[in-house]
Amino acid sequence: MAVTALSAAESKRLSPRLRKLEDERWLAMALLAPTAILLGLFIAYPFFEGVLLSLSSTRVGEPGHFVGLKNFYKIWDDSIFRHTVWNTFYYTAVTTVFKLALGLWLAILLNRHFRGKAIIRAFILLPFIIPTVLSTFAWKWMFDPTFSVINWTLFQLGLITTRINWLGDPDLAMTSIIIINIWRGVPFFAITLLAGLQTISPELHEAAAIDGARPWQRFWHVTWPLLMPVTLVVVLFSVIQTFADFQLVYVMTGGGPANATHLFATYAYQLGIGTGLLSEGAAISLAMFPFLFIIVVVQLLYIRRVETR
């Protein structure tokens, strides 16, 4: 490594700017400045603007005026919005349970030595790497009412006699979206939980086995408690991403049929950008904020607890 050591005399000749960077406080400020500027301009400022927008009556090409909480009252009376809230919670809860269960199962399957393990692990992450919109199109084509390969397979197996209209029925459309979200999320859970599993010493398992613990008992009393810290963080990350999901629903159903599969983000997009009711759209996305805030606070408290341990 090329280290240019400076003698005491040389460091005196440093330019005043560089000498200032010797002070930790100045250096920290200089290093944090670019981040602070970008995040301030494109997160803090839009957040502030979003709050103002949601309290106004702005539409596209029509500067509005302050109307207080009127938009929030209005969306609260909107039956589509209420259904959207329910959908978002249902979608988040169901997918998270399945992603955790299947991801943990897959992680356990991968947590041993076998030939081709590295390749399998690399391939398993593909659903998570490939851009969501692009892989979701493959699923949309698989769920196509007329040309569905899934229907074909079920028909050939003798499980169905008529076609299943996956995206035309509200409940089935929701189920389809849930399946795709699980498909995309399982690799993330599996790979991160696998990393957690690998930190658990096999000796603990052997000791438990010698003491007569059955495989299920070994999992429940040894693996699960030790895996808890990683699990909680992964679940919280996934919950936030799922809660605020947009791409998948936008591509699969666009919120339909008959507004039955909207999430916060897609409904906000439909009202705010689609029909130009900017202030109502902003109010709908901001309505996510309290829920996200609670999740973040839980996460921070939890991390504090781990750090002070």
Added chain:
Amino acid sequence: MIEGALWRRWVFYNIPLILFVFVLLFPFYWMIVTTFRPDGELYLPWNAPNYMPFWTNNPTFEHILYLFEETNFARWMLNTMFIALVSTVISLFCGVLAGYALARLNFPYAGGMGTAIFITYLVPQTLLFIPLAEIIRNFQLGDTPWALILTYPTFLIPFCTWLMMGYFKAIPKELEECARIDGASRWKAMVYIIIPVAVPGILSSGIIAFTLSWNEFIYALVFLSSPDQKTVPVGVTSELIRGDVFFWGPLMAGALLGSIPVAIVYSFFVEHYVAGLTGSVKG
């Protein structure tokens, strides 16, 4: 690992693993088959006789040609590549510096700054896209790549900073102190000693940032409007669906080709990607 007889290994491990791999990879297989299948075969109803869904004997390049001749696909690829690369570089630059400051320097409000960055890490793009669209328009950035290059760092920087903090914290303090005793300034100790040691972390953050920007959709959808400016995910969505008509052949070809750059980067740096992914949830 405690395993029993051969049949038990198959029932409890190998068969479930094969099923997992099959389900996780099938959509990609389906994408590839559809890309090379002629339209005549593509639009056979699922219950037609002698319908052979999993293979085609008449592979064709017509869908790929359609993409390049009838749409701006090549342009979208270049746009996405440019936007992803530049926003990744910006985010790495900011993230490495901020991560270093937060992990290794003592200054007032360090804890508060760390918390603030962590909170922005968890702000989803869908929370702010409507006011941000207004701001982008006011800054005269609408419909230019800069609308995305400047906004993608909002979700990439917190991620890079968070990951880099983990890497910087793992480097022993003595390394820096040695350099300082030898007379290196703080700045030089950082640039020549600590940052080179953290290169694996920089690679991991860079690769994940690149895949995240390639994946981004809602900002690109809202901030860009002319067909020439679009990114691959948005272009494919808006130009290959006309009303209710889906051009499935070109759509799947676009999805396949649009995934390739990400897949290539990923295949070269799998280990770094996995290290970054698992590092990002360590907290």
